[in-house]
Amino acid sequence: MSGSEKDSALLQLITQTLETGLQTQTEPFPETEVLFGEILTQLRHLDPDDLKSKLVIGGFINHPYGPDKQRCLECMYFLVHRKWCDLPELSVPVDAEWWCRLWRI
């Protein structure tokens, strides 16, 4: 399987997982560097294959979030041409319309 085929298979898997209604930790949003760093630390301690925990701790949702309708599309970690989250602790394919609580601009 090529890299892009793997990305698209993983994107499909994440899409399906979120569609099952997986309850993820969208709150609390990390308002400070310290709180942001604490979530990254939790993510670093996960088994690299533990996709579900990554989605839960990251607080992933499959639609824009909050009154400002925040999305991956406007996040500094989103690689638009690859449809990819470039935050090293996440490193997963994402849809432009999704969101997670590591969102930053």
Ligand code: SF4
């Ligand atoms: S950090 Fe979160 S909001 Fe930003 S691109 Fe990655 S998954 Fe999307």
